[in-house]
Amino acid sequence: MRHIMVMNAKGGCGKSTLATNLASYYAGEGYAVALADFDPQRSSLDWAALRPPEYPAVHAIAAYEDGLRSLPRNADYVIIDAPPARMARNSPSSSGVRRASSCRCSRRRST
Numbered sequence: 001m002r003h004i005m006v007m008n009a010k011g012g013c014g015k016s017t018l019a020t021n022l023a024s025y026y027a028g029e030g031y032a033v034a035l036a037d038f039d040p041q042r043s044s045l046d047w048a049a050l051r052p053p054e055y056p057a058v059h060a061i062a063a064y065e066d067g068l069r070s071l072p073r074n075a076d077y078v079i080i081d082a083p084p085a086r087m088a089r090n091s092p093s094s095s096g097v098r099r100a101s102s103c104r105c106s107r108r109r110s111t
Ligand SMILES: Nc1ncnc2c1ncn2[C@@H]1O[C@H](COP(=O)(O)OP(=O)(O)OP(=O)(O)O)[C@@H](O)[C@H]1O
Pocket: 010, 011, 012, 013, 014, 015, 016, 017, 018, 039, 041, 043, 083, 084
């Protein structure tokens, strides 16, 4: 299971665009892909909801709520869309950046 995290402190610089394109690419190559959205703005989740059902599947996860608890065990690629730094500063108790950065450790603990 390979993890690819797309993160940058700057907002609006293309993180979600890159994350969704990576997810789409790997799904098209035949891999089992999970797309974990750690940003409560839900851009990646909105993208996944609009993805036509006949396209190769991308398993979207509301990771900003629940981390990677619902991550499918068979995922080949986990694409992580991290929030910008301002989100982390505004909500320290649910710091998306910190949660996204520690998600591998969390996953390891839960298995
Ligand atoms: N390579 C690119 N060239 C031109 N426009 C782009 C490119 N990548 C992203 N954009 C546009 O920039 C805007 C912001 O992109 P995106 O939502 O992916 O950024 P983000 O970093 O995820 O933002 P946020 O910090 O709010 O989550 C969108 O309108 C998107 O279409």
